[in-house]
Amino acid sequence: MERFLKFTDCFADRHIGPDQEEVAEMLGELGLEGLDQLIDRAVPRSIRMEGKLALGEGMSEYEMLGKLRELAGMNRPFRSFIGLGYAGCITPPVIQRNILENPGWYTQYTPYQAEISQGRLEALLNFQTMVIDLTGMEIANASLLDEATAAAEAMAMFKSVPKKNPSDLFFVSSDCHPQTIEVIRTRAQARGWEIAVGDHRDFDFEKPVFGALLQYPASDGAIYDYRDFIEKAHGAGGVVAVVADILGLCLLTPPGEFGADAVVGSTQRFGMPIGYGGPHAAFLATREEFKRQVPGRIIGASVDVHGNYALRMALQTREQHIRRERATSNICTAQVLPAVVASMYAVYHGHAGLEKIAQRINQCARLLGKGIEKLGYTVLHGTFFDTLRVQIGDEELGKVLERTEKLQINLRQIDSRDLGITLDETTGRGDLEKILSALEGGENRSLEERGLEIPEQPHWEEPLRRKSAFLTHPVFNSHHSETEIMRYMNRLQERDLSLKNSMTPLGSCTMKLNATTEMMPITWPEFTQSHPFAPVDQAQGYQTVFSELGEMLREITGFAAVSLQPNAGAQGEFAGLLVIRKFHEENGQAARNICLIPASAHGTNPASAAMAGMKVVVVKCDELGNVDLEDLRFRAKENAERLAALMVTYPSTHGVFEEEIREICGIVHKFGGQVYMDGANLNALVGLCRPGEIGVDVCHLNLHKTFCIPHGGGGPGMGPIAVAAHLADFLPTHPLVATGGSQGIGPIAAAPWGSALILLIPWAYLKMIGGEGVTRATAVAILNANYVAHRLNRSFPILYKGKNGLVAHEAILDFRPMKGTVGITVEDVAKRLMDYGFHSPTISFPVVDTVMIEPTESEVKGELDRFCQAMISIRQEIEEIEKGDADPEDNLLKNAPHTAGVVCRDDWRQPYSRQRAVFPMEWLREAKFWPAVGRIDNAQGDRNLICSCAPVEAYSEG
DSSP states (O other): OHHHHSOSOOHHHHHSOSOHHHHHHHHHHTTOSOHHHHHHHHSOGGGOOSSOOOOOSOOOHHHHHHHHHHHHHTBOOOEEEOOTTOOOOOOOHHHIIIIITOHHHHTOOOTTSGGGBHHHHHHHHHHHHHHHHHHTOSEEOSOBSOHHHHHHHHHHHHHHSOOSOOOOEEEEETTSOHHHHHHHHHHHHHHTOEEEEEOTTTOOOSSOOSEEEEEESOTTSBOOOOHHHHHHHHHTTOEEEEEEOTTGGGTBOOGGGGTOSEEEEEOTTTTOOOGGGOOOOEEEEEOGGGGGGOOSOOEEEEEBTTSOEEEEEOGGGGHHHHHGGGOSOOOOOOOHHHHHHHHHHHHHHHHHHHHHHHHHHHHHHHHHHHHHHHTTOEESOSSBSSEEEEEOOHHHHHHHHHHHHHTTEEEEEOSSSEEEEEOOTTOOHHHHHHHHHHHHTSOOOOTTTTTOOOOOSOOOOGGGBOOSOOOOSGGGGSOOSHHHHHHHHHHHHTTBOOTTTSOOOBTTTOOOOOOHHHHGGGGOHHHHTOOTTSOGGGBHHHHHHHHHHHHHHHHHHTOSEEEOOOOSHHHHHHHHHHHHHHHHHHTTOTTOOEEEEETTOOTHHHHHHHHTTOEEEEEOBOTTSSBOHHHHHHHHHHTTTTEEEEEEESSOTTSSOOTTHHHHHHHHHHTTOEEEEEETTGGGTTTTOOGGGTTOOEEEEOTTTTTOOOOTTTOOOOOOEEEOGGGGGGSOOOSSSOOSOTTOOOOSSSSTTSSGGGGHHHHHHHHHHHHHHHHHHHHHHHHHHHHHHHHHTTTSOBSOOOTTSOOSSOEEEEOHHHHHHHOOOHHHHHHHHHHTTOOOOEESSSSTTEEEEOOOTTSOHHHHHHHHHHHHHHHHHHHHHHTTSSOSSSSTTTTOSOOHHHHTOTTOOOSSOHHHHHOSSGGGGTSOOOOSSSOBOHHHHHHSOOOSOOOHHHHHHO
């Protein structure tokens, strides 16, 4: 009966692309009889887990949504006026439907291949322009993770630039948000820098500082004129960053106009819901002189080979990875999707719209302030934007908070006497009347009954009022009707390749299905409106998700505890290494600061180690791409007294399961170190191997890869860490919410549970796919990779294979011979793949002049075959050059990608037909994706960094 009553829909069959027949066909190609035989040959028996994952049977999509509705109902819908960097906002429905809920935007990859990313690049350029205009600075990056980490990045940037004094002291105003102060402390402590927190009005600079941080407006709402402080800081050889409210800057003097050297903040209130803490796009704007030290990405302007205006990620956005252990930042994942939402919010509202929103919020705050004063309370600051600090008094405060509880509103308790009240775009009449009622303790009366009138515009002091124009570019003044903004967003979307077009076969990035059902809850108001610092009992639905997701991740990894705070993979690396350092310190071994890292590691690994205050020692790899055991033993023994950790990626960065992983862990442990595993390749392990059972001590989990959070064009991501029992006490804490270990490191993100809103996605994925389904997904991911490797091995040599001639979940193809014979590079192949409608695999990583392919379990055999056909066809095009049948310089690959404009020209002069250029495969005639521009001149863009909106002429032509 139970079986009969089950829903017929099986999510695993929807998520996993190949059906049983296709699986059998691919196994047959490999000469194998079943998935079990494949796994036995591909995955070393020494690492295989015993038994099955206890994740339960997968729910149907319908059942899961019903369960999530129950959890949503457990979140109590209090109205929060807490502030502290999080504000209610209105996401325009046209942006919600066409960006947040649109797979054409949320399934895009990071725009490393600019020719097929022009839409997103334009949206990010708009973001940068918006930030530059509002802050009054000269350059801005294309988003960071959150406001607190952006402030920490500014501090690190300041430390890395030449300065007048060698100080290790950084001043932070006590008027900054508490979570920002503590994230700064965490980051500084790891590097050995000293933090001085105090009143900026009293700080005398007798002790030199390399930099300072101010909040504008202050955390309690006060607006200060910082000119004198900044002048003194500059005179003492320091530089100053200002954490600014981006909406407040519509009315307030931009920090760039009163001497700030950098401005950071969050764009959350530009259309991104609070979502219990994230994801939100932070920003960092600074002076031109610091452009080589800016963390994250900068979108710049260049031209393509035909002279057309084109956008690209500028070189300096990748320099942090090039610098490796000398990097000042490990930022890899940005917050691209939230940044696109913020930029579209600015485009939709324009200068006048944003100014009206800001003015209305300020008028509501002043109206509320008048009402509060009529009740006999004191509003402490006469100049404010959206936040009031109200002096209630010791005896009355508790009574007021009891009344706010009954009225279901949250105010901020600043101390034992004062309350903070922050208003926002969503504040209405009813909110103001309810707040006044709570303060008065009487019946709810209307504003008119209280004798209140709409206040005039603010009479702020001259130095505080904004006089400069902003958002004057046509893009911010052309799309204010819904029809126009809809068409604009659609135009940009069509210039970008995403999973809605074809597979994205990127090695190390796992571009798999992001099921619609998993994505639906992220716009439900029961989840979007929760404030991260509201009482925990108001978010029991969220807490249940965190608890169950943590338990599922512990079951999958074999670890004892999980922290959900790191809001990106690189943040997980940083957090994991800090946990290891704290463990050593508590054991009286603070001198342990050597981090061993294999030569093949991704650039974020050494950068994270440097940020954690560790010294990097590189371990060699052998000719098969494995860690060189003899060199590892030598390095571990050589540094035995100071060995802190080994960072290892498993399966390896070369796409194989290293047979000696247990021995590797044993060597490190023998000499007193801990083993940190980069979880980038966990998609090859789930259900087959538990890292916690093979000797690993801590692992970060890329939820935006293995567990289905979409890549979002380069973010958002989440990188929780899972740790063994002996490290559990050291997990990240938070100053405002109880979380983490009893001896935990400080916070590494602004919100207690990072980007909590998108944790709903992996929770839903694991609940629907279940233990059996997720194990099958892993097996099919390995099958798909080996099938593609087998088909392409006839055309391209596979660089690394395991003991039985198989790869793990990804394969590296070697193009070095072709570069040597006919000068064809992997970049040429990447651009030519665009003509076939595919995004390129990862190029030149981890080995120069190779491509790394990861097809994931979500792609059906037909899509894999199309990709293989494209690669084989490109190999034949290369053979034409090798045989002398095609010109070495004027050929299909060197001229790729071919745009519609190029093939429609009257003067087609290429020695091959238009048809071969753009329809090399018959199936392309059914659905052709056209690259927006021709090959982009990277060098020209690097020489001429332009990181704000294009000139009007280029905009009109575009």
